[in-house]
Amino acid sequence: MRRLPTVSDVAEVAGVSRQTVSNVLNTPAIVRPETRERVQEAIASLGYRPHASARRLRTRRSSTIGVRLDPGTDGMSGSLLDRFLHALVERADRSGLRVLLYTAADEDAEIAVFERLLDGADVDALVLTSTHYGDRRIPWLVEHDVRFVTFGRPWGEHDTTDRSHRWVDVDGRAGLHAGTTSLLEQGARRIAFLGWPVGSGTGDDRRNGWRQAMREAGITDLAGLDLQVEEDPQDLGRGGRAVAGLEPAPDAVVCASDSLALGARLALGPDVPVIGYDDTPLARALGFASIAQPLDEVAAAVLDLIGSDEGVHHRLLTPRLVQR
Amino acid sequence: MRRLPTVSDVAEVAGVSRQTVSNVLNTPAIVRPETRERVQEAIASLGYRPHASARRLRTRRSSTIGVRLDPGTDGMSGSLLDRFLHALVERADRSGLRVLLYTAADEDAEIAVFERLLDGADVDALVLTSTHYGDRRIPWLVEHDVRFVTFGRPWGEHDTTDRSHRWVDVDGRAGLHAGTTSLLEQGARRIAFLGWPVGSGTGDDRRNGWRQAMREAGITDLAGLDLQVEEDPQDLGRGGRAVAGLEPAPDAVVCASDSLALGARLALGPDVPVIGYDDTPLARALGFASIAQPLDEVAAAVLDLIGSDEGVHHRLLTPRLVQR
DNA sequence: CCGAATCCTTTGATCGATCAAATAGCCGAT
């Protein structure tokens, strides 16, 4: 491979000094327009590109953000993370940022990874997904003054307005509220909610959306309609059995996830409206409605928060109901 | 954040020179055991970690491999890429390699990305997925002397034994052969193949596995059993309709993908055995059998080939039939 | 016509590591 041109080569061709070339690249405003143009021509003619590692060594920043690839299927469901990652990488690229992946088996391992990544100046910001109650990673990062944004609200102890913790999240409550309302408008009254046991932030948030919509419609007796099952990848029928056991049968079901919705759909058949969450290929394939997270907007917001020093420190986006 | 210790700090504490510290890290064999131990203690006590960017600048290698995140759902299906990535990142980590993501809308854009990544010394090897006939990326990479491994055989013009192109792939033919054979053993005779139109490397390869197994069972008349449909994410029913149109009905169906299998399953009901490909959550959810790619082995093989300079230049792995 | 104020550009040092070549220490053979 040929030797790559350096700033010095460009400087020589343009008849200026290294630093002026550097200025054209980093602070073009302070360079006289004619000079700037000459330098830019030289850059183009040589096909010069800054050497990322050299720049990082000097500036002590990597222009790289780290994203964890979740180990299991828990947390963000596979396809969702995939779509989020794609949106993130694409947008990051436009801002000259790179995306580096990492994995870790548990929180302690993840913190060890943080140390490695940060010490080596590999990344200068992190994006965390699947946050939960008592997440030990957050205080660690805050304490070590690491720049990070979470996709997911700080559930629990942390104040959601804490300025040291920047986050982006999707308003699951609004999503389920919209879905439930849509079913009510279609005439359904006995609408069941199929979700996870109380205690997960996202799950409870979604349940509340259903609750609120039902209450607004004057339906206050939710006894027996609030179904809670532990999800088990080995046994996707649980949700279905819970729904099938309802007496009398529900008019419709809103769910905390597409895989729960799948169970409901298979148990009740295509005539009972079912709404899932995440709009995964599963929902598309089986033709049930689902609530889609605006992942592209999430990615944009995440990068925005990573980059900005001031202003808003969190953003709550509204999902979209995909009818089918 | 505190100033990080450097080689010089370690050297001072251990009472040796910078270079000796460097040697302990990179070529421990040439350092006298006592000295090595003293240096290692100093490293541990200071909590020293090499600065990745400085090392990269000097060595001109990044210890980072680039992986493309496919734009659409075509190519590797979402969940598959996800699982592959996870395996890759985890194994790469053990070898001290990082995984950087990139995206590109088409092949030309991707080649432009290659230039950026390589010039900036961001990555020193690439992993390509979803290769196809006449892939322009391959000759470009070979010509520019870039190290790369593809997950997927070079279909078409390239000789599969070409040493400049290293690849890892999963033997789809063997997978479908195993699946079909298993159905034959269960007594099925009229086994349909539901695949894509002739012309895609992977698709034809899978079809051949079915063909071969049928031939071996003495079934030579495959007329009408070889179904070819264009996959359309908006209309997953196509495969189902093709299968439902069979007269007489098939005993079983083997498919080139899980989403095709989904169509078949929905059209034929749970009593007709259906085998999909990729063992996605879809197969697990609906309970049909599927052929699983050994992604962890693939990841290991990819890294192996990236790292080694001699020896085997490609590897064909055998998938596993997951019965349900 | 001089000196101060601006503006733009250049020079030398530096980031933290490794490479290449030189040096020191040790052994046995002459």
Add this chain to the structure above:
DNA sequence: ATCGGCTATTTGATCGATCAAAGGATTCGG
């Protein structure tokens, strides 16, 4: 005792960029 032949360690230079501070034009008021 001297010298080559090893091995183990040190020294100086270097990778390609940016930072900090100094230098050179040009302009303007006095």
